[in-house]
Amino acid sequence: MTEGRTEEAIKEKLEVRFGTNLSNWTIQRKGRMYVELPREALVEVVQFAKEELGFDHLSTITGLDAGEHLELIYHLFAKGMLLNLRTKLPLSDPKVKTIIQLFPGAEPYERELEDMLGATVEGLPPGRHYPLPEDFPPGQHPLRKSWKVSDAYPEEV
Amino acid sequence: MSKITIPLGPQHPALKEPGNFMLVLEGEQIVGATVRLGYNHRGIEKACEDRSFIQDLYLIERVCGICSHSHTTCFCMATEDAAKIEVPRRAQAIRVLVGELERVHSHLLWLGVAGHEIGFDTLFMYSWRDREQVLDCLEMISGNRVHYALNTIGGVRRDITLEQKAEILKRMDILEERTKYYIQLATQEPTVLARAKGVGHLPTEEAKKRGAVGPTARASNLPFDVRKDDPYLLYDELDFKVITSDSCDVFGRLVVRVFELLESFKLIRQVLNDLPEGPISVKVPRKLPAGEGVGHYEAPRGEDIHYVRTNGTEKPDRVKVRAPTLANFSSIAYMLEGGYLADAPIVIAAIDPCFSCTDRAISIRTSTEGEYSLSWEDLRKLGIEFYRSQGIDFSRVAK
């Protein structure tokens, strides 16, 4: 919204507010920045970014299996700037709080995290599976690196 | 009056792709709507992880049948960001050119589909006839009609010749004239106005809250266009307007798309008349260095975003695709409720849905217990038996 907004200014504002909670800053190029934060601070940071910094569009949530933990990346967008908030969930306890109260459009993205990666999104209203079918074997999550097609459909391989 | 629940999809004449809308009706009025997706989950994201980058290009291209160039460009931009590859300017210009030609093709296709949804088949036939012009251009440039296979990591695969340039400019003039005719038609034909005005209302705040993108957002007076807001390729050097409409309904979406066609013609002319010289691609190693990148692209249907993480091998570690339709989905339920059943197809069509892109990604399902599949031979036998019972013998007809 503000034209003179730079990556450094945003970094400074976030650091003043959240201090040591944020780590691993990367400013890849103009309009692309990555930052890592603990999952406890996630909702707060997203809310701050939305309400104070003008990041009012959630592009998507990427989830990936990075071996010993799950990594979630929230891609927040404001004019000219893509802020990527990275948070790590231990595989033993892959829980994260929902952000649908801030971005109602995030519901399918969060359902996808639950289905495809086996993360638990707390506060997500009960609903159908997305994108997996209702009769998909429970406990199987296709985007985990250890998953193979034969786990769910043994007759096919 | 008692309530009737009508399923719209997954197989329905109004929807060319599988999506399911359960509409609760009171007479003709919709009092409740639930949206269900996931019928066409093809496992593309998972499949990308065990293919090389070159193979992934063609897989990503098949995320969508209409905006194939959008997805590959987005994927290429994300990968090039991750591997820190600089793309030559001529390649960027060709990407913009094909991207805009694709937008023209997609919007004309939408115009036809919208015409069909409101029972105006003449508009459907006319706009699809004109769409052949732009498809011919694309075929001439890339050699294929729909899946252009033009992008490669580090540039594009084919160059534009002078004859092609002249031919495209000629066809754009024809199309511009036709587009002006459609603008008149859309704003003057009373039956079109009756079906489009005030239908599928989506106020600005609601569109913002639900994260609408693309023409859906712009028709709700939300000037969100990645080409302007997060310029990629050469868009920050090109002159074009972001078209918005404040009518917030299907009519607005129609007008936004038709006027965007005019902007696209403008862009195509600018790119062609000022095509930078130089190579069309750079050599890229098979193994890309570790890194991550986000591709952000304005597809004809709205914001498209890809996330790519590389790990130093010739295969990506993770590819995430978010097609524009998914972002528009929470708006659909809002727009449907309180409307008429007759308006449901056009309201759904007005976001230009592409369910298969949305679902992307798992494997083929074959027979499970209790179901059975028929081979070609079995089917043939069954058919012959049925017709024999009706007194006609087809058994001697050649296979």
Place this chain on the structure above:
Amino acid sequence: MVSETLKASFSLLVFPGLLFLSSFGMFSEWLDRKLYARMQYRVGPPWFQPFADFVKLMGKEVIIPEAADEALFKILPSFAGAAVCTSILMIPVWGPSSVYSFQGDLIAVIYLLTIPTVSFFLGGWSSTSPYAAIGSLRVLTQLFAYEVPLLMAVLGPAILSGTWSITGISAFFASHPALLPVNLIGLVVSLVALQGKLERVPFDIPHGETEIVGGAFTEYSGRLLAFFLLAMDMEMVVGAALISAVFLGGAMGLPGFLGFLLFVLKSIMIIFILSAMRALMARIRIDQMISFCWKILAPLSLLQVLINLIVKGTI
């Protein structure tokens, strides 16, 4: 007595009844489709396409929904066809007079022509599918919208000629051709209402395929569907014949074959107008259709009646 029965069955089954009507109906369906296609830069079907479609449907399996009333479900298509075949007997086809003519046959034809519509409704309703249920509700709603303007529009020429028989009306206009232009409004209203009766764009609301799949016919298949579609084609011919007899002076007093030629020519002209209307417009919503019929068509037809009363007073 026997010859009377023979004559009746001949005219009901051969000419101008079932055989003629179905072949002319198929021809006009082809004509309609061809014109529609040519208006859209397409090639359109070959001349035998409607017949081929009919034969194909006859060979298909008939599926009857379990919840449907089987007897009703099966009888309705022939019911619709029979009503249309009967109604052509009262409209002049060969020469200036019809096979059967009596005072009030105009009203009889209009009511016979509602029987197919009612059977579409019953067929859709008895097949117990949600699409068919919505479709048949729309059939009935639409019936109430176009029926009144249609009836009032044909009332105009009847008042002007002072007779309630179709043969009488066309004979009157044949002898007073100067009075034909008086009925222009009525002609337009009845053409629009006929479009509604035949459930064609912009009034194809009962089977708008993008909304409710096949509408009332969703569950119909095979032979039964073939007969329903045939009844629809025949209805188009009867509608065109009715309009040509009432508003355009029918055979204009020409005898036999010449009169027949004129009848064919006028029907083709009306079919052309109907296809152009189909190509020109988008389908409107049922609520828009009703308000259009009651707020525009009905007052227009009332105006026509008024004009005719005044003209009648002056001649």
Place this chain on the structure above:
Amino acid sequence: MVRPAKMLKELIGSLCTEPITVRYPYQKLRMPPKYRGRIACKADLCVGCRLCVRDCPSDAIQILPLPGEKYQFSYRSLLEGKKVNVQIEKPGRKKFKAVIDLGKCLFCAQCAESCPRKALLETEDYELAALTKDRLIRTYEGDGKTEQ
């Protein structure tokens, strides 16, 4: 500004012109130059590097070695006292054949791009439908003209 029957002029115009439809089987479509149709292979040029196989997104292409030409001669063995047949491969480059499954091919022509010897070509042939799947599998040997 509402104008009913806006398209009437266009409709009449359409009635008076030829249909736009190409009557396909009787009238062939003209393909632009460099159309990406069936992929052909000049197998003579192939060196068997299999880069095309590696890059093919759909496993549609196979490169198989051909048995090379052989010198054949025989001699009478003094030890065994009978005739012995001997085959010796002719010296020179090995030959290959390409098997392309059109049922799997995506027509992206990446193989033609990957080929260092330009042995794979894009052709303008687009009439590739077949009644059985095995007729979609095309084998190329020699100069690329022969196929099955």
